Every structure is written in structure tokens, then in C-alpha cells.
Amino acid sequence: MGRSIHSIDSLTPPLCLVDERLMDIPAGVDLCFSNQNFKVLLFLEADHKLILGDGPPLSMRSGDLLIQPFAINQSYRATRRNAASRIHVMRFLLDLPLIEQGKVRRSKAASFKSETMRVFLKTHISGIVHLPQFITLPIQKQIERIRAEIEACRAGYRLEVSHLVFSVLIEIVRRMSPTGLTGPSPALKKSEEIVTRAKQYIIENMASPLTLDQIAWHVRLSREHLGRLFRAVSGQTVFEFLADQRLEVAKTHLCNPNLSVVEVARRCGFSSSSLFCRTFKNATKITPSQYRLQRMSEVRFSPSEYADPELRRSTIRAEFF
Numbered sequence: 001m002g003r004s005i006h007s008i009d010s011l012t013p014p015l016c017l018v019d020e021r022l023m024d025i026p027a028g029v030d031l032c033f034s035n036q037n038f039k040v041l042l043f044l045e046a047d048h049k050l051i052l053g054d055g056p057p058l059s060m061r062s063g064d065l066l067i068q069p070f071a072i073n074q075s076y077r078a079t080r081r082n083a084a085s086r087i088h089v090m091r092f093l094l095d096l097p098l099i100e101q102g103k104v105r106r107s108k109a110a111s112f113k114s115e116t117m118r119v120f121l122k123t124h125i126s127g128i129v130h131l132p133q134f135i136t137l138p139i140q141k142q143i144e145r146i147r148a149e150i151e152a153c154r155a156g157y158r159l160e161v162s163h164l165v166f167s168v169l170i171e172i173v174r175r176m177s178p179t180g181l182t183g184p185s186p187a188l189k190k191s192e193e194i195v196t197r198a199k200q201y202i203i204e205n206m207a208s209p210l211t212l213d214q215i216a217w218h219v220r221l222s223r224e225h226l227g228r229l230f231r232a233v234s235g236q237t238v239f240e241f242l243a244d245q246r247l248e249v250a251k252t253h254l255c256n257p258n259l260s261v262v263e264v265a266r267r268c269g270f271s272s273s274s275l276f277c278r279t280f281k282n283a284t285k286i287t288p289s290q291y292r293l294q295r296m297s298e299v300r301f302s303p304s305e306y307a308d309p310e311l312r313r314s315t316i317r318a319e320f321f
Contacts, residue, residue, distance in 0.1 A: 005255055005295050006090075008150050012162035014118045017093040018146065020044075022255060023076070025085040031076045038096040040169065041066045042135060042143065044252055045088035049077040058130055065134035065172065067125055069096070088252060090143060092165055096122060117166060124173040131175055137199050142168050144248050194219050195233040198226065202242050206249065207269045212238055246270065247283055254292045261288050 007019035016037075025031055025048055043064045049057040053072045059079070060066065068074070078085035096118065135143070146164045149157045201218045202210065215238060216226040230238050246268040253264040265276035280288050 006147055006150050008158065008161055011158055011165075014095040014121070015092065015162050015165055016095045017091070018150070018161055018165060019091055020147075020255070021087070021089050021091055023087045023089075025076050025078045025087065027078060027084045028081055033074055033076075035068050035070065035072050035074055038069050038094045039067075040092040040094070040172070041068065042090040042092075042139075042168075043087070044090060044135070044143070045086060047079050048085045048087060049079060051075040051077065052128060060130075061132065063133045063135040065129070065131040067129035067172070069125060069127065086256070088255065090146070092169070094121065117169075120173070121169065124176065129172070129176060131172070134172070134175065137196065137203065139168060139171065140203070140248075144244075147248075147251070191229055191233055194221065194226075195230055198230060198238070199234075199241065202238070203245055206242060206245050207267055209269065209271065210242060243279060243283075247280060250276070250280065250288065251291065254288055255295050257292070257296065264288065 003022040005020045005022065007017070009017045011018065023031070030051075043060055043062060043066070045062050046060045046064060047062070048060050050060050050066070051057050052068075052070075052074050057077070058066075076087065142164055146161055149161050149164070198215055198219050201215060205214075212223045212227065216223040219226060221229070227238060230236070230241070234241060236244070250264055250268045253259050253267055254261075259267075261277065262273045265273040268276065270276035270279070277288055280286075280291070284291060286294070
């Protein structure tokens with residue numbers, strides 16, 4: 001069964017829906033679905049093979065992006081055939097024409113209020129796109145802001161979510177072009193480059209008990225110099241940023257009911273579950289267990305179909321992604 005959380009619809013056209021989806025792939029079984037939407041998938045947690053139609057398997061990993069603009073059958077298969085696999089994805093559904101059997105099929109809406117964005121997307125995205133390791137630090141921050149807006153439901157949050165998603169879509173198009181894959185812009189100041197490297201190191205190693213000396217050594221600065229530079233550029237201390245990142249990862253893990261709070265704390269680099277609970281409550285005003293109950297209360301289940309790994313069904317009716 002697939003589960004949906006952090007869901008929001010009725011957004012600025014051509015954006016229809018933003019949500020997070022969870023799915024478990026049982027060991028030795030393919031999960032098969034039919035795609036009926038023009039969608040963008042940001043894989044927050046993934047380690048599986050994705051077969052689209054009769055094409056070769058795509059290896060999907062955490063941090064990857066996939067754009068799926070076709071009406072096509074798709075099968076999800078765990079990378080290790082003797083072990084189950086878990087998928088956690090943020091999904092953007094767009095009200096754009098689908099391509100099916102060489103023909104353009106109009107989506108349900110006959111008109112588009114956001115014609116400029118519609119034309120922009122259709123001009124630059126005309127086929128399946130797979131961008132490995134797309135979720136960089138800036139994209140991760142956008143995901144966090146989208147999630148925070150949906151959770152808070154403040155005035156104008158639908159417009160703000162649409163704005164944030166469109167920013168991600170523009171970044172996708174830029175990353176698809178050769179000039180978008182050349183690394184950091186030459187215009188970046190040296191200090192910003194150093195802080196970016198420090199942030200990336202923190203994200204990659206947050207499950208470990210990081211010290212300021214370790215982070216400073218990685219960017220070849222003294223701890224005092226890094227501390228001053230980091231705060232001047234980002235407006236946060238190194239450990240404020242580290243705590244924020246650990247809490248965001250914790251929110252993702254808390255959506256998995258199979259993980260205890262103690263295990264979530266360990267995976268996020270907290271020295272104890274009590275420290276984790278105290279830090280989490282100070283930041284969110286609720287305990288990790290209460291947060292998990294809230295998210296699970298929002299879960300919506302979707303049916304799935306199981307197919308023989310060797311003989312995938314030619315007609316698949318159920319939809320998940």
C-alpha cells in the first residue's frame with residue numbers, strides 16, 4: 001500500500017498537487033502502476049530499480065529526481081532481490097498535457113491561468129528526465145520550506161508553496177542544460193564557497209557526533225575563523241545549522257512507523273533520545289511521538305498491484321506515483 005502525507009492541492013496552475021508519498025517494496029516482488037499525470041518526483045529516500053514501459057531499469061537513489069510526462073506503465077523493484085526497499089518521495093503533479101502513444105492528450109483543465117509557466121515547462125521538458133543527486137543543499141532548503149508551509153497552513157500558504165515549487169522547477173530546467181552542470185558559479189564569493197562546503201560536509205556526516213574542529217579541518221580553516229564566517233554568511237551558527245538539518249531528517253524518519261524514536265535519534269546523530277526529544281519539542285512545540293501521530297493521521301492509502309518479477313502485467317490499472 002502507498003501512503004500520502006503533507007498533501008496540498010488547489011494550487012496555482014499549472015501546479016495541481018504537492019505531497020509526500022511513502023511506499024514499501026516487498027522482497028522479491030515488483031510493484032506495478034500506471035502513470036496518469038505529468039509529475040515530478042524528488043526521492044528523499046530510495047534504493048530501487050524503476051522500469052518504465054519496456055525500457056531498461058533506472059537505478060534510483062536518495063537525492064535523485066525523475067520527471068514522468070508520459071502515460072506509461074511503471075514497475076518498482078528493490079535493488080536487492082532478497083531484501084525489502086522503502087521509497088519516500090516528494091511529488092509535484094502538474095496540469096500539463098500527457099503524451100501517450102505518440103499523441104498529446106489534454107489534461108482535465110481546458111485553460112491555464114499561468115500560461116507563461118505552462119509554456120516554459122512544455123518547451124524545456126518533453127521527455128523522461130532522470131537527474132541523479134539533484135537534491136543539493138539549496139534544493140533541500142526548498143523542500144524544508146515547502147514542508148513547513150504545508151504544516152503551518154498560514155495565510156497565503158498555497159501561493160507560497162506554488163512559488164517554492166516553481167523555483168524548484170526552474171532549477172531543474174537549468175540543471176538539465178550543460179551550463180547548469182558546471183558546478184558553483186564563478187561569481188560566488190570565496191567565503192560563500194567555504195560555507196557551502198561546510199554545509200555539505202555537515203549534511204553528509206550529520207549522523208556522526210560532529211565537532212567544530214572536524215568541520216573546520218574539512219574546509220581548511222581554524223574553528224574560530226569558520227565560526228565567524230559561517231554566521232556572517234548564513235545568519236546561523238554552525239551548530240544551529242546542524243540542529244536544523246538533523247531535525248528535518250528526523251521528520252522524514254518519523255514518517256516511518258517501523259523506526260522507534262530511539263532509532264530516529266541515533267540515525268540523526270543525537271547522542272541520546274532524551275536530547276533528541278528535548279531539541280525536537282523546543283523547535284516544533286510538540287514531541288517526536290506527537291509529530292508522528294499528526295503525520296500518520298494525514299496518511300491516505302492508495303491501492304497497488306503486485307506483478308510477477310519475470311512476467312509484468314501488460315495492463316496495469318492501479319496508480320501510486
